[in-house]
Amino acid sequence: MRRVAFLIRFALFVAASSGIEAALGDPIYVDQGRDWTTAERTDFYIRDQGSRLINLAWLQALKARDGQPFLSDSMSRYGFLPNPGNTTNLPVGFHTTGSGDAQIVGVTCSACHTRQLEVDGKAYRIDGGPAFIDFQAFLSDLDKAVGDATASKAAFDAFAAAVLRSATPAAADVDKLRQRVDAWYRRFHTFVAGTLPAVGWGLGRLDAIGIIFNRISGTDVGPPPDFLIPENMKIGDAPVRYPFLWNSPMQSQTDWAGFVLNGNRVFALARNTGQALAFGNFEPRRSFGPFFNYANSINFDGLKRLEELLLKMGPPKWPSDWPIDSKLAQDGQKIFERQCSKGCHEKKEVRALRDLFVTTWVTPIQNVGTDTRQYDELGWRVKTGALKGAGIPLIARHLDEEDYAVHMMFSAVAGAILENKLFLRSDIGSGDGFGSSVTPNGQTAPSTPRPPSLAPVQASTAPPPSSAEPPDQPESLTIEPGTLLERTLNRGEYEARVLEGIWAAAPYLHNGSVPTLAELLVPPAKRKAYFNLGAKYDIKNVGLDVDQNGPARDVTDCNDLNSGNSRCGHDYGTRLTIDEKKALLEYLKTL
Structure with missing residues (x-):
């Protein structure tokens, strides 16, 4: 009965939220200072940070659970906010890069950091505020949509006709598309199956640490052609509320546990690089001797611009039409x-x-006695794969064959930044998004047969197991010992x-x-x-x-x-x- 009640409440929410703009009219933009202008807001909504998720033509051809086009409602069913300035029906926080049939959809920070709330029948927009989106449902449904499109020859033929814009596309073109889609789906499905918990994160929360750790250690450092190490991935069951952004450039340290140094341009770049790797392409490989190539798709100019925008974004002021004593x-x-x-x-x-x-x-x-779950993830240990032995003196220590995922993240971030600053390069090509079909030499990776076990992931509403007793995790963890970034994390x-x-x-x-x-x-x-x-x-x-x-x-x-x-x-x-x-x-x- 509780599950039925939950589903009924969720259906009512979707029905209400999907029509919020139509029902409430254009949102009222809350005052966030004179430097936060319409131009800054527009830029914030679509600025490319290097995320490469999926080919736009594929996304446009996919079907949602109700059979309608996946983008039919601009994905407002997940809580994403409509962006009238976007000509491809993508919501706030989504952008495209590339041109023609090679356009790739990416996610930028405004997707998770734009809040809209309702008071007395009016909608109020707060830029940089924690979004009310169900990101897990989005990931799960995207996985299902691609799984459905590839589940049978008839389904894929219909999908291919839409992507290739031809009622009778050439068989060779369909076969080539199938190889690319299967390569993308193998990686994405493995990530979704290894990351999403049985009980969803829910509106307004995301397990960002779990996503980043699983992307870097589970999808980026394994053997070619897929670069997967599935056993590195762990269920992300420590969701946190999206933080607000308007004072993030000023905090001395950031992330909820405060383990990311912040407060100047170098540290800000590292902070933004880490979150960009969540859905960017990253292909680290040893180049020669002790040196590594940290090839990635991060748009460092975009990250620089996003930080400039955050410096202009002021905290929202209590609306003048709301009472205050x-x-x-x-x-x-x-x-x-x-x-x-x-x-x-x-x-x-x-x-x-x-x-x-x-x-x-x-x-x-x-420690003020709040939930401790996130500390379990900070204690994750993983196989380092292609990053074994990687390290940056004074910044990121050399990685052992098995090491903490948090150390791998620092190595990945520091390496990606140095790759850009020292060699003026970063973009390895978008491929089809999510690191698929891209090898270190930029060529399309050969496709292997699609395993029969790749069934779409279905989120469960069953209650989680009791976790009153913490798992066997260290009470404290020193990150990056022996470097300038050294910090001891104490549980809670x-x-x-x-x-x-x-x-x-x-x-x-x-x-x-x-x-x-x-x-x-x-x-x-x-x-x-x-x-x-x-x-x-x-x-x-x-x-x-x-x-x-x-x-x-x-x-x-x-x-x-x-x-x-x-x-x-x-x-x-x-x-x-x-x-x-x-x-x-x-x-x-x-x-």
């Missing part, structure tokens, strides 16, 4: 400075040698952030387990065990309207701290009086 907010400011700012969320500006004279905001990295520690614009970033905690700021001020044991997800916003409690029509998020209490969905921790401000909490919430609206 200025006097109460002034009272709340005093409570914030006493309860929240000092030692945690203070905008503390510092200059440090590693920041190259750039002022950054330093906030603490500490996460970074606090400066809270500008926090009102627009619900749900809260790193795993999105608390729906509103008002609920975050409730003792953990008394917080909601589940709440509904969707675009409707509660401006009184500052966060999600927990009763809206939408899929529910079930969360666990402090007895299951390693579930990935625990609402435990951050027990601050919970003992304030009702009036003090109201004042604090009113002030948080002004940040």
